[in-house]
Amino acid sequence: MTIPSIRPTEEVVERFGVSRWYITMLIGTGLLVLVVTGILWMVFHAQILEFAQLFGLLANLMIGAFLAVPILFGVSLMLRALYVHLSYDHYLTTERIVERIGVFSSHTVSAEYNEITNLTVDQDFISQYLLKTGNLLVNTAGSEEEEIMLVDIDDPLARREQIRQLAHAARSGRRITSRLVKKYSPQTFDGEARDIADEPGNEGIEGASGSQTGKDNETAPISLDADTRHGVVGTPTSKAHVQRENGELIKHMYGDEIDESDRLRNAQKKL
Numbered sequence: 001m002t003i004p005s006i007r008p009t010e011e012v013v014e015r016f017g018v019s020r021w022y023i024t025m026l027i028g029t030g031l032l033v034l035v036v037t038g039i040l041w042m043v044f045h046a047q048i049l050e051f052a053q054l055f056g057l058l059a060n061l062m063i064g065a066f067l068a069v070p071i072l073f074g075v076s077l078m079l080r081a082l083y084v085h086l087s088y089d090h091y092l093t094t095e096r097i098v099e100r101i102g103v104f105s106s107h108t109v110s111a112e113y114n115e116i117t118n119l120t121v122d123q124d125f126i127s128q129y130l131l132k133t134g135n136l137l138v139n140t141a142g143s144e145e146e147e148i149m150l151v152d153i154d155d156p157l158a159r160r161e162q163i164r165q166l167a168h169a170a171r172s173g174r175r176i177t178s179r180l181v182k183k184y185s186p187q188t189f190d191g192e193a194r195d196i197a198d199e200p201g202n203e204g205i206e207g208a209s210g211s212q213t214g215k216d217n218e219t220a221p222i223s224l225d226a227d228t229r230h231g232v233v234g235t236p237t238s239k240a241h242v243q244r245e246n247g248e249l250i251k252h253m254y255g256d257e258i259d260e261s262d263r264l265r266n267a268q269k270k271l
Contacts, residue, residue, distance in 0.1 A: 014091070014185060133154055136159055161184065
């Protein structure tokens with residue numbers, strides 16, 4: 001998946017074009033017009049030929065127009081479906097939205113996420129209620145007219161929400177990742193409000209919520225005190241009994257601080 005003038009620092013995450021429903025509608029309508037025209041000719045061709053013989057040249061011109069107009073209309077619809085399918089490509093990268101238009105020669109225009117100021121959805125009755133398609137107009141700072149028009153795309157409302165979230169993140173100084181772009185894609189976005197700071201890869205940034213290290217929820221190992229290590233358990237009425245090695249000063253359970261060697265000498269004197 002490549003686009004013209006791709007930057008070394010960006011990654012193309014998503015590519016989409018004109019809605020398949022819109023293309024199917026164009027092709028289906030064109031075929032329907034051609035089929036209906038053929039059926040009418042098969043049913044009424046005898047009457048049409050009699051009419052042509054009766055009125056001469058004028059009748060022939062009228063018959064020719066009767067056949068040519070629907071045929072040309074049906075063919076033009078199918079050709080337009082092929083043209084829009086090949087001509088319109090839209091890309092979402094980690095830095096901007098890009099539109100490429102053209103078949104043999106192409107025109108490319110892009111808009112940085114942090115420069116997007118306005119997003120407008122344009123839908124007619126058929127697009128809104130039948131096809132769920134429409135046009136998404138993207139405007140940037142310093143431009144009076146829309147710089148990018150995403151023509152007849154699927155679910156333009158969800159696509160607008162995706163780009164709005166990315167623009168908000170970019171204007172807040174947050175890093176746009178491929179995972180974030182996919183998270184708000186119309187195929188996965190559920191319409192609920194989410195915090196972009198929760199996105200993996202954005203931890204530690206301003207406004208991020210949750211753990212920054214990923215270790216805050218780990219249970220710390222419990223450290224045993226000296227009494228527990230030596231099997232001595234104090235009671236509520238006894239004082240602390242802390243024993244040290246190598247004949248160091250100890251604190252007796254009765255609270256007196258006497259060297260153990262002095263206690264032994266005193267015992268010997270009493271004997």
